[in-house]
Amino acid sequence: MERVIEIRGHIIRDDILKKIDSSVVQYNGRYRVLQLEVGDQVEDESTARIALDLPEDKIELILNELINLGCTIPRNEEAATLKPAEKDKTVPDDFYSTTNHPTEVYLNGKWVRVKYQRMDACLVVKGDEVHCVKLRDIKKGDLIVCGSSGVRLVIPPAEERGNEFAFMSNEVSSERRVEVIVKRLAEEMRQLKQKGGKIVFVAGPVVIHTGGGEAFQSLIRKGYVHALLSGNALAVHDIERALFGTSLGVNLDTGSIVRGGHKNHMRAINAINRSGSIAEAVADGTLKSGIMYECVKKGVPFVLAGSIRDDGPLPDTLMDLIEAQAQYAEQVADADLVIMLSTMLHAIGTGNMMPSWIKTVCVDINPAVVTKLMDRGSSQTIGVVTDVGLFLTMLEKQLP
Amino acid sequence: MERVIEIRGHIIRDDILKKIDSSVVQYNGRYRVLQLEVGDQVEDESTARIALDLPEDKIELILNELINLGCTIPRNEEAATLKPAEKDKTVPDDFYSTTNHPTEVYLNGKWVRVKYQRMDACLVVKGDEVHCVKLRDIKKGDLIVCGSSGVRLVIPPAEERGNEFAFMSNEVSSERRVEVIVKRLAEEMRQLKQKGGKIVFVAGPVVIHTGGGEAFQSLIRKGYVHALLSGNALAVHDIERALFGTSLGVNLDTGSIVRGGHKNHMRAINAINRSGSIAEAVADGTLKSGIMYECVKKGVPFVLAGSIRDDGPLPDTLMDLIEAQAQYAEQVADADLVIMLSTMLHAIGTGNMMPSWIKTVCVDINPAVVTKLMDRGSSQTIGVVTDVGLFLTMLEKQLP
């Protein structure tokens, strides 16, 4: 039996009809576009009426998808369907799965803005509020928003987003005007610093290997880094460089291979272990320079997430990933700008936790990293395919 | 003041003189080759006498390095220097840092073979034994082998290693005869199965995306997989495929993009959460096919190490990496062959824990992954740059 749905949204700009088409085909159903009223411009909102010939539960999946694409479904100004979680970490099968876009739920006759927005979470009603909750944090009895009724995204129009980066396409290419991007980003950082905004860096060890270490240290000193999210490797390579002038066997000043260099890696960890922590190593005079040193001196919080490949690790590295994810999430919660430098693992990890309205720049010499991040859903990301060391050097020169 | 050292080893084959040269240059010292007696063949052992003009502690670092390269230093048949660890996780600065090669320590008048061999560890004397101990497991008072006296590697000659793979160079290239390698590997696996050897697979989700899932499942059923080391992603993608026919939004049978597919990712985790674990999901009939299903059915142990980017994760995924590393290490401890499939993170993690005498094959479409693994010290690795799905399909066909 056919059911007619009405939708309103950026039907042309966001390829909504094609997306309905592919969803319906996937579920072996049929559809007809009954009516399509387009705005004057491609950017304008349009409305459509579409007849769907599909089982009801599949229609619900498609509606969930359409909502996640920013469509308004007029008839969905009805109370959201709430069902209790049957046990911890488990929700009903038709739970509404979130995007990282701003979302509202219709509760008690009005639209309520969701808190702690992030992708791939459940919506849990807590009194008057609705929270994004990760599956693993669901408790038995939590009220879960199910189906698609009473849920909508409230994506602001592009012009209101005040996106200074709007001119930059999301396209990933090594064939881009990096210099222009550096200037725009520096301008954005200057403004954020003035108004007390928060800039979070997510950085991998390539920052050091490409010679970007000193520029990055200068950015910390100048007050442009308000949190550093990374892993064990960046910190160990940085400390190894500070203590022995090497980084995993490469003399960074001459570029020559250093024999016994890998041993320096372990000696660096040993030195911090002796002090007790990175901060204590700064305090007792063991660590006198480098990125981690500058963070400690400037009071910039850092979170080092462990990984299965970590040697050591440093005493500051969190090998409990539940704790690491929690501390990452806390740092990005109030961020205004996130700059990701050459680390796919930590970039995707951070992207998973962030709402889409935080400006994000991802710099990597490998285009696949940037593409993968955006494919994962962090579509707000501006990808820059370039040499991270040069990028930081140029960025630092633009900042007073 | 010059000190004359004598060394014996594969001086020509292993570029020992060049390595001494670069070490000495790094420490601003000087050296002279006083004598070099070479064997008939490049593969033969040679002896050399070299005068070093360097501070004593730098000479020690070079001797440590030379030992790690397999040289014997005649005068070092002296008791090893032992010093107590001053506190937990902390060793004296001149600690001997291990390789993954078989090592012996001279204790109480005889050479003792080191247990639990792995790279980047310390040597701790425990009664009559010497153990490789990771820095983080060092306890205050542990007796640490320091300097280079009384330590030697005992690398067997190539012919004794009985390496069926010997014909394959370690060179990494996409321009290789993959078919030949598949045949040799299949032969090796057949022999190992016959004599009750242990084959450990380290696998990433690309195994599924490249269509290698069914071949891999068949390998499990046929008894060629004795442990599976992986992360959350492989298991979730596999279970998603088993439950919904998709894998992160790709319909694997038709290759087309599936709308709402990412939701299936979370639905798969939810389903396992409901059962309690992967094994329970197999037991209660929720999970009826796939790689994880075959592992449970066949009793193949698997270890899923968490990462900062994991959604969910599955209840089986270890988010405590200390525990994850311990379980990985347990599985490789008695492995005869380790096959790494398209996962840089887990491959390097596993490589860190393994002694060099375990045969290792690393398959990846990206040459950089294989190179990085070997640069890290897992030089025994045979790198194969190819399509993992095709590789598994061909391998499976060679095995009865």
Place this chain on the structure above:
Amino acid sequence: MERVIEIRGHIIRDDILKKIDSSVVQYNGRYRVLQLEVGDQVEDESTARIALDLPEDKIELILNELINLGCTIPRNEEAATLKPAEKDKTVPDDFYSTTNHPTEVYLNGKWVRVKYQRMDACLVVKGDEVHCVKLRDIKKGDLIVCGSSGVRLVIPPAEERGNEFAFMSNEVSSERRVEVIVKRLAEEMRQLKQKGGKIVFVAGPVVIHTGGGEAFQSLIRKGYVHALLSGNALAVHDIERALFGTSLGVNLDTGSIVRGGHKNHMRAINAINRSGSIAEAVADGTLKSGIMYECVKKGVPFVLAGSIRDDGPLPDTLMDLIEAQAQYAEQVADADLVIMLSTMLHAIGTGNMMPSWIKTVCVDINPAVVTKLMDRGSSQTIGVVTDVGLFLTMLEKQLP
């Protein structure tokens, strides 16, 4: 002053409104969508009326673009505008620039199908016919189709194209089911062979280095290769392998590096020079095996295009690229299937010459090659990211 245009075509499927939007924005103009009548399905044709506020010559550029996207512009059933070429190799500025899709020109009251269709050419009226002519072949006085009146594309609906490959998305990814693609391609090749179709291979030397040489030779012997388009390198490496068992210094049977191997490269060319040509070397018994040998024996035409980096080259290699392009074009003119194996340069060169209705498969281990080919306009291409040697081995096994 506004002008209203009407278009008919796959407005939704092909993102026509978004393309008009970006063109108009580029020319600093404005537009309004006055009306949009969509079909039932996304695949169906729709009609639109759009008011454009733009200089007339810019409207012409947009109309040219819309025609190239497959739109019909009802008012354009008027005689095409013809202007003479002012001199050799030079056309009027508003010349109609072709796509590789089937095109018709309205001449003397009827639509005439264009001959020698290829992209980036001019349309020249020659009596009753219209030909695609490359800029460099334009002669003074040639009648050039200018502007957009009287030109349309006639792209057949997908179902009529009878595309056995339709199920395969164009998406490029190393995470694909290569085995399925091999089967479909084998089926297509069997059918083509039965009905006397023509299969053209474009191949680079990686075919040999990845161990695909023998499979490819078998494909030639079995009659599945009807022309080979390549460069100097494939032929030299193949002949070097046949004469000395090496290929640029690699022993292909053992994989080991061969000293003096590069000299063999020059010795191979010298041997063919002595005979006079590849065919004469087969005739006089110098060349007794390999890809080039099989081509000669089976009478398969081959074209070797030179490049600036060619040593030698072989006497068969065409260092005059005008001639090489002509011979390539002749081979693809009547092709039914073109299979491109690991050679970006020759693949793009061939793609430039082909109409879009020839089925094209491009196999490369590097996803960027496939992407670049499709970005250039060869959008009909099915990209397969895999190991070319294994691909050929599996393909050959599927063919009787």
Place this chain on the structure above:
Amino acid sequence: MERVIEIRGHIIRDDILKKIDSSVVQYNGRYRVLQLEVGDQVEDESTARIALDLPEDKIELILNELINLGCTIPRNEEAATLKPAEKDKTVPDDFYSTTNHPTEVYLNGKWVRVKYQRMDACLVVKGDEVHCVKLRDIKKGDLIVCGSSGVRLVIPPAEERGNEFAFMSNEVSSERRVEVIVKRLAEEMRQLKQKGGKIVFVAGPVVIHTGGGEAFQSLIRKGYVHALLSGNALAVHDIERALFGTSLGVNLDTGSIVRGGHKNHMRAINAINRSGSIAEAVADGTLKSGIMYECVKKGVPFVLAGSIRDDGPLPDTLMDLIEAQAQYAEQVADADLVIMLSTMLHAIGTGNMMPSWIKTVCVDINPAVVTKLMDRGSSQTIGVVTDVGLFLTMLEKQLP
């Protein structure tokens, strides 16, 4: 029967014994190192006596190889063996195949320095001189140096080469200190300009796409570019940018995609065709800016080599590759520094023609390009893996 050879050279530094080992193994022979006298340092020359058990012609091949590696073979101060070419483009099978290193031939009782040194050529005696001659330029009756007697390389010691770049290792890595390299290169360029040296650039279109166009134009104006070797693409993209502000469909100022942009590619060629050539287009006012414009204005010679994938091409593009190679070779013959920017094809083509004593820098975002160039024999190349646009921008700022 064993034959004893004596060699002198950088036996340790250049791995000579290992190379003899692999050559002998390849030919199924045997060898014994009878004696090895090493210098004090790894860099010093050593001497060795080695017994070879191999057929005489194989020994000759090995001697040829050893000479190419820089060894002196004391007994080879005998007249070189000369044999006439039996026909055009054909030499005796045992011809001596050259490297790109400085070479001398023993003729009439003295060592004669070879002219026109390049790799993969034959040595032809012309009166008192010896010339490197490409196989295709050999004429019947030319006197060809055969075997290995009477040939030696005369590679100057590293310190005499006065290599300002000596500190930079040849290692290819994206993890390098690009900024340091830029400074050294700028210093080298300043010095060369002062003493009237010649700097040749080999450049691909990525120079433009990465935003390096303006910096490169400035380098031309400032007098740091003395020849430009490239292909059709760089020139067309540059001219398209100058005439229409686009480059293959990308608006370079805003980064947005330009509809109809590909047509601009053909319109640019058409415009130059109308003028007759690039120089004439500058003269008649058609072309007013860009890289090609600056070359014409400054009188910098440029050579555009054609390729099988070229559209158009421009009237200046040489589609006859024999001519293109000749003009490339003429420009590099007296070069002091060659800088290769993001073009594997033209970089390898140029590398083939150059003697090893010309300093060479190769910049590319893809490490494989740099590696491939060096593997081909251009081992003098300093590889820089970075963003070419940023590289040029920084280089230009360092130059007055």
